[in-house]
Amino acid sequence: MFHRLGAMFTLVIQLHSINQFNKLSMSSTQRQFGVKASVIAFIFMLHFISVVVYAPSKAEVELSTKFCSRSFQALRPSEFRAQPLIIVITPTRKSLTRLPDMTRLAQSLMLVRRLAWVVVESGAVIADPIERLLKRSKLPFCYFTEHSNNAHLKDWRWLGRDSGLKFVIYRFAQFSNRAVVYFADADGAYDIRLFESYIRNVNTLGVWALGLAGAELVVAPRVTQIGIVDGWLSETHSDLEWPLDASGFAINLKVLLRHNKLAQSLMLVRRLAWVVVESGAVIADPIERLLKRSKLPFCYFTEHSNNAHLKDWRWLGRDSGLKFVIYRFAQFSNRAVVYFADADGAYDIRLFESYIRNVNTLGVWALGLAGAELVVAPRVTQIGIVDGWLSETHSDLEWPLDASGFAINLKVLLRHNNISLVNCESPVQQCFLLRLGLTRNDAKPFGYNIMPRDVLAWQPITSFRLKEPTKVYSTYDYVIEYDPPKQGWQSNKAYNGTTLTRQKVLKHAV
Numbered sequence: 001m002f003h004r005l006g007a008m009f010t011l012v013i014q015l016h017s018i019n020q021f022n023k024l025s026m027s028s029t030q031r032q033f034g035v036k037a038s039v040i041a042f043i044f045m046l047h048f049i050s051v052v053v054y055a056p057s058k059a060e061v062e063l064s065t066k067f068c069s070r071s072f073q074a075l076r077p078s079e080f081r082a083q084p085l086i087i088v089i090t091p092t093r094k095s096l097t098r099l100p101d102m103t104r105l106a107q108s109l110m111l112v113r114r115l116a117w118v119v120v121e122s123g124a125v126i127a128d129p130i131e132r133l134l135k136r137s138k139l140p141f142c143y144f145t146e147h148s149n150n151a152h153l154k155d156w157r158w159l160g161r162d163s164g165l166k167f168v169i170y171r172f173a174q175f176s177n178r179a180v181v182y183f184a185d186a187d188g189a190y191d192i193r194l195f196e197s198y199i200r201n202v203n204t205l206g207v208w209a210l211g212l213a214g215a216e217l218v219v220a221p222r223v224t225q226i227g228i229v230d231g232w233l234s235e236t237h238s239d240l241e242w243p244l245d246a247s248g249f250a251i252n253l254k255v256l257l258r259h260n261k262l263a264q265s266l267m268l269v270r271r272l273a274w275v276v277v278e279s280g281a282v283i284a285d286p287i288e289r290l291l292k293r294s295k296l297p298f299c300y301f302t303e304h305s306n307n308a309h310l311k312d313w314r315w316l317g318r319d320s321g322l323k324f325v326i327y328r329f330a331q332f333s334n335r336a337v338v339y340f341a342d343a344d345g346a347y348d349i350r351l352f353e354s355y356i357r358n359v360n361t362l363g364v365w366a367l368g369l370a371g372a373e374l375v376v377a378p379r380v381t382q383i384g385i386v387d388g389w390l391s392e393t394h395s396d397l398e399w400p401l402d403a404s405g406f407a408i409n410l411k412v413l414l415r416h417n418n419i420s421l422v423n424c425e426s427p428v429q430q431c432f433l434l435r436l437g438l439t440r441n442d443a444k445p446f447g448y449n450i451m452p453r454d455v456l457a458w459q460p461i462t463s464f465r466l467k468e469p470t471k472v473y474s475t476y477d478y479v480i481e482y483d484p485p486k487q488g489w490q491s492n493k494a495y496n497g498t499t500l501t502r503q504k505v506l507k508h509a510v
Helices: 026-033 058-062 098-109 128-137 156-171 192-201 253-266 285-294 313-328 349-358 410-415 428-435 497-509
Strands: 015-017 042-049 066-068 085-092 115-121 141-145 179-183 205-207 218-223 229-233 249-252 272-278 298-302 336-340 362-364 375-380 386-390 406-409 443-445
Touching (some): 098 128, 115 128, 115 156, 128 141, 156 253, 249 253, 253 285, 272 285, 272 313, 349 362, 406 410
Parallel strands (some): 042 336, 115 141, 272 298
Antiparallel strands (some): 362 406
């Protein structure tokens, strides 16, 4: 049974501060990093969580009523270099038809090689007939109970899938892209070709036709002539973004693991403190334990805002985080830099040491996969002044960069210690920077003059698609692996930053 082990706090803003975070002080900053104003001691990461896929600890898993086969426990990533492991998650509960349904499904899965089965029982204890069935199948399996207090999920199947996902992320954390996760219900029917021809070949997300779905004969992806999913073949739900039921898709494990990688990236950065703001009534025990395991100085609290003007939960969290940072680090003056990092973004550690650590007022840089563009970056003059923006759609804005595209020295925030995002219209980042009195003249650009032009910060990458897939987008010489549409690329010489960058490097080398 997966449950939260720590106490849940329900105040409007509740702080969980470890000693390491509380010990951060002006005096320690002076001792460790000198008294020069140009030295920046810490980077504050404001990170905001709404619905998070997280990994339970081993202790939490072992508290559940469960049985895992030895073959399941022996699974190792090195065994699946050539072909990925298929992980099937099946929620189940007691019913008259459960045993025959599970028998049929087990015998179908026995025909599939290199497969592991996670079975989640909706009840207080695992069922002996199901445990014996799983043992007879000779499949690598793990069978455990699910007792969730998730008030938002009413469907017992999805409660079981949710618990199964958490367990899979914990158990297979080292598998990277060497596994694919699929939801199979006991009362469904699955052709073994589905596993070998479809699921085994899923690199990110795979979709296919699902028969007798809901009240329809079939729901299937609508595919263009060049193989792109542009909608759904459905009588009643074609307007939905994802009308497929759980058995109509499979996900590569690497997609699920992305959500736990921010902590591991930040653990590589020295002299860093992490402020995490939960968008919800209580802090989440798995996230609290993740933060403790990171050994980073951190503070984790909830955000309950009555700001009716801010619709974006990320900016609501950032607003709360900023208020806390201004209060907690009021004595740090210019010896800290504040940066916004999202859980589903990607950040090269060079970003922190080479860019953020050197921000005296405002630092800006290229942001990859920003909005619906390949990249948004500062446009810089020959003397290093930001005079505009490299953007396909927002070059007319004063500040088109999203939050991960800039960092601010704490001294700027302390000069505006009553800063608030109340009544901020979209784009919020532009409103925020203007309220701080910042102009382009205050911005120091980073990375524009370094060849190759690597992108060190990437927008949330859980899902990304170009606004116009048939249009040729410019990379502005930044290194982005982009293949333009076959027609029209000749007219846009800036279509491939990687190619142009290599040409420039070779030219300079000569």
